[in-house]
Amino acid sequence: MKHPLLSLFFLVWYGLSASAQSPANRSTVSGYVREKGSQEALIGVNVYLPGTSTGTTTNTYGFYSLTLPAQDSVVLAFSFVGYESVQQTVFFQRNTELNIQLMPGRMLSEVTVTGNRSGEEKVSESARMSTIDVPIDQIKKIPAFLGEKDVLKVLQLMPGVQKGSEGSTGIYVRGGGPDQNLVVMDDAVVYNANHLFGFFSVFNGDALKSVELIKGGFPARYGGRLSSVIEMNMKEGNKEKLHGEGGIGLIASRLTLEGPIQKGKSSFLVSARRTYLDVLARPLIRAESKGEAMAGYYFYDLNAKVNYDFGRKDKVYLSGYFGRDRFFARETPKKEVSDKTSAGLFWGNGTGTLRWNHLFSEKLFSNASLIFSNYTFQIFSDQESTRRNGNALETETYQLRYNSGIRDVAFKYDLDFYPNPRHSVRFGLQTTNHKFTPSAIVLKDTEAEQFRTEVDAIRVQESGVYAEDTWKPNERWRVNGGFRLSLFQHKAVNYLRPEPRLSAAFVLKPDFSFKASYALMNQYVHLLSNTGIGLPTDLWVPTTDRIKPQQSEQIAAGFAKDFTKAGSLFRGMTLTVEGYYKTMKNIINYREGASFLLIGNPESANEVRWEDNVTAGKGWSYGAEVLLQKKVGRFSGWLGYTLSWTQWQFPELNFGKKFFPRYDRRHDISVVGIYELSPRITLSGTWVYGTGNALTVPLAEYSPRPHQPVNNPSNGYYPGGFIPFFGQTANDYGPKNSFRAEPYHRMDFGIQFHKKKRHHERTWEFSVYNLYNRRNPFFYALQTKAGETPTAPSTTVLKRYSVFPVVPSFSYNFKF
Template identity: 40%
Template sequence: MQRLLIFFIFLCANYTFSQETCTVSGHITDASDGETVIGAKVYIASIQKGAITNNYGFYSLTIPCGEYELEFRISGQRTEKKTIVLNGDFLLDYEMGANVQSIDEVVIRGDALDNTNSTKIGQIELDIAEIKTLPAFMGEVDIIKTIQLLPGVSSAAEGGQGFYVRGGGPDQNLVLLDEAVVYNAAHLFGFFSVFNADAVKNVNLIKGGMPANFGGRMSSVLEVNMNEGNYKKFKAKGGIGAISSRLTLEGPLKKDKGSFIVSGRRTYIDVIMRAAIPDSSPFSGSSYYFYDFNLKLNYKLTKKDKIYLSSYYGKDEFQFGNKDNDFQVDMPWGNAIVALRWNHIFSSKLFMNVSGTMTDYLFSFGSEQDQFRFELKSGIRDWGGKVDFSYFPNPRHRVKWGLNYTYHTFTPTSVSASSDDVEFDTGIAQKLFSHESAAYLLDEIDLNENFRINLGLRYSTFQHVGEFTRYIDGGISQPDSTITYGKGDLIQFYHGLEPRISLRWLLPDNSSIKAGWTYNYQYVHLTSLSAVSLPTDIWFPTTNIAKPQKGWQGSIGYFRNFNENKWETSAEVYYKDMRNLIEYKEGALPSDNVNDNTDNLLTFGRGWSYGAEFYIRRSFGKLTGWVGYTWSKTERLFDELNNGLKFPAKYDRRHDLSIVASYKLNDRWNFSAAFIYATGNTLTLPTSWYVQGQDLLFNYGSRNSTRMAPYHRLDLSAIWYSKAYKIKEDPEGNIIKTKKRFRSNWAFSIYNVYNRANPYFLYVDNDGDFLQGNFEISVKQVTLFPIIPSVTWNFEF
């Protein structure tokens, strides 16, 4: 470690140039709406030097002073040029596409050269416009379902929002919305994501080689950046679909200075259910809906200062009623997220972002029957702050450093129950408090034309503090006891160094080899009892019993572009080792933590995953899309589970193939298709049955020893766009095209085209009466979704 630090310090030393240097820096924005462009490239062909805009659209390029032709590239489909004379530091804010007339939604993504040039390994950016052209389940464009089509990423189950990256659990993904953590990114038991595509600008997935500015999770980072809103003019867009509708309004707060966007959507499943369930039905009180709102305000205070306020509020509301039994269940859950950020440019080489975030997730469950009443609540609230600096001393050297802090309040389970006026003793509502902080330094250096190294070091700490009551089970011989900690008392302190390294070796023929190694600590855990993701899954912090998860991942890959960068390909292999993973002990119930601590019910073990990923992508031309294939193996080993023997993880998949294609026939029609094939998920089924007290009971075998049938599915979609231009002839006979203010499209989708009955879960069913002699045991497969056509009408003006 000491040698590594010395090497690191050596690399951090300022890189000096013999020539006098000048710096050009600024923001790149889209001329049509003034939105900053993430991942745009500023490139100087004559010296083969360039820079890429960060998440705030900022770039900085330090080069020898002189006259240059700057190329501004976005999407690889458009390159614009501007000549500048550099004889000192130069602030250049550039508007892309000021002179371009296009009816297409602008596809904005990093240049394809990034595939081979950058040190990014295991990172994929997705364009929201591209996502919108892909087949959508029930017409709902879904970011998370799209990333599940990428190599190395698996879905939890049919339609589920939980995703598993390279063998890691769903809690090991850091999901960020404008830098605020999202704990539950799912609506409707996981079938829809909380991200409204109309409010999203860009999506970036990091599944390996996690840079040091990210931490707190072991497997991946999913960065979702919200649109900023139109700085030029007021606009509205929306859509009316089969199960939901949405509306987005955006416009300038002050032209070219500030903007806003507000976006909302709501499902009307409850309306459909009310119509479908007659009043006479005992279930007529049942309904479900979700809604969410996104709001973002942005303002350029000065040329060097900009502030952003982002917020999200969403809620699912499920109600179930049975009039016959006077039985009523009310189950709401949802997230509230706020992020306030301030960008400041200290100099053309030094950029700073300061963020303050608040995240709140709450699940509650209430039921009433006659005089009985039950209530259960669980949730998490974070208050966070961070500061990040980006320093660009020269084009061959980029440095980032920063500090993060989060104050967590966890409410694992709070239960109350009563019968008439008798209040049951359900213990005190437990809350757990903790401080999580980190400091990091990240340095990316081109050692020569071919070799680039990205070094990072992150130091993280975690303090579990009072108030807290520790319940100690005395077993059979001793009475149970408790230890009470006062407010702010330190209960446990953890800390650790998290070194990260990524390397890129540029090869001839537009190819490169990249390697990455990262070490991560994770201080929050998701405890789940069911085979599928539920809102009842409980977030739980590290305590003196639950140790932080930690582990490393190494990956190496070969990257090559073909046909003038029109085709990007990569092949990566990885190995991931994970310690202190968490599962419930055999037979634990989630509500057992009443008058007890959740971590007393947990058991700890290790896991590992290895695999190979192959990816071919085409981002240019009429036909775009990708093919991703993953071979992987993921296992777990817990002393107290499965008799101490290793077992496959429930999302262990040997093969996972995705083929995604989109074809733009002309300005009016776009067609797309997605095909998925995956080895079936594992599950635990009974291996035998026996009879006790006249009841037939099952005995389960090894954990996850049964594998469901393979999953495969084809989805198709077609989008028909209205005419975007009016064509007129002027008095001189010239054809004049004018852009229509109102534009719309019809998106037709067919989910599961060949109606494959994919397994959602299996169970062993017993039918008939054993004592009557007509008893049968069989294995049943439940399939959720048959072929589902949908149509959505989208508009904007």
């Protein structure tokens, strides 16, 4: 099964390499674009000939290549949002290397920068659609919950992205679940991107250089998920001088340091963050305890990166992330005869990426990556009971360890080929060795004389090769076509699946285009979740002989408009309107009453497999999205609107009938605004609205009346219904998720005060989450109220519970 993959890869390589020979009358200008002052590589910089559609963009490592007819001289323009544009005259009759440094744009000159955007690759001129990038600078200015800037919560404000529960970082894209998002940081997959049970993400914005969200029309280089790709790249580190930034907030502090190892050649970046909730709560816990007690929660994360520039042709990068959440409690009474207890819940991610860039020629750029990713989750409970038996002390011990996780070791090789200004070709391969541990149990019970160790490890291989071409056949057409071939191997089960991709844009008139895309995606890993909110108890499991791969097909169409007319109220803005239709097959969910914890009767536990707890089904999602966005200028932000429908169907859920999943929302609106009032004051605000979640709640409650005769108490039946056993009540829930929660809406506001000192810059930030104190529903529960008089009947009502009222916060941030 491996031979088709290798054959296709070498066939593509040979064909493209053979076409790389340039005619004698053409020359190539190539090089790197970096930020002036730090030497940080810039991604997506537009390189073009002013007044023409001839141009290209820099890749993930800041490299570009442009082949033109040989001539005495040519003027090249370099432009990028948030940076001052540069024009350079190039004299060449042969291949030329040209490295450029761009100066970050200042607030007072941003109006001028915006005026020079006419030469950039506009949204209307790009073949790609359903793609959104958010400048890191904007993310840092948007008001945040408890002052913690969060990349995933900003992405929730984009059209097509549904939010999870109140305050959580859950991402649900175009009807997909949280497992259908490919979250990548420096080529490494992050499997659980949540801190604090989903209220914060693991991504520290101070360490990130770029964030991009792809919702559809996926380029062929991406695979393995159905709904979205969230690609993040860490900063490389300042190659010129030591630089740092950090902040002190209500619940956490952070610090980032970057600087040269060898000036101009290599650099480092270290970024750390930690909460101190456990430290703040410790005095209160000790005051309430009669013995030695400790309980608390905290999380921490660490990003690190080093790189070395060996010259024009070779560069090496080593980056990693490590983070942990720890929730723990223990009590040690001072008495000799007592019970000592401790319990905890730990989870965390670890990633590592070693990358090597090599430049074969002015037209062929390569990157090889060796990738490691590890996610672990553990529950533990220990109890030690000491009792006196006569004059002797006897100790009984109970210990339970439950672990689950997923570990990846992967190799990835990509090539970027630039044969001429009309073609930009990418091709490559990736292979990943997954090790899943859905259940690892260690049990020790001295009283019951039970000792058990079980590890259920599953090893699988996932591979793929791809080729794609961004093609400009003429002044009107822009096409990105590609093909991916994926292979999954697990014991005797092999899946070889083709995945064609196509995106195209037709320029109807300057600054206005029509776009359409098609993508077929396969997913070989699954997430088992009872709640759908991304808790650490969710399990990653692979495709097996009983569980087939998930698959989706998505088509999308719409138009894009750039507003560039001088004097226009909307100048500098972009407008995209898209409609989509997506089908999903073999999506999985827990059966009714199933649990992630595979612990049962010790004698039969070995017979329990996670496949026994799930059911497979299908889904449909369709809708329309509108995004009006402005990235630069004194006033920036966006307005997003989503109209969508999502339905699932499982043969063993809801009697086999279709139902709306929990996070199906008919309407979703987000408004984000950032205003630079002056160089010292920045105002920001957000307002969001969403249709209520679909929930399953009791519609009626049944109970036997006092002294009511019961036909057959032994089996619990009585006239009019079924009672589990006499004297208790039973609830009628009706169809699954047939109840709609109240609409969700909230406003946040923030203000930042900047001041530049002699050697550093400081920022005080004050923000308010849920400004007008909206009591948004977090969950619902039945509550019985007694009658007003002793003889009056009681009533049962459905009560709404909220978790976050108005929440003010402040933080102190600094740079040097």
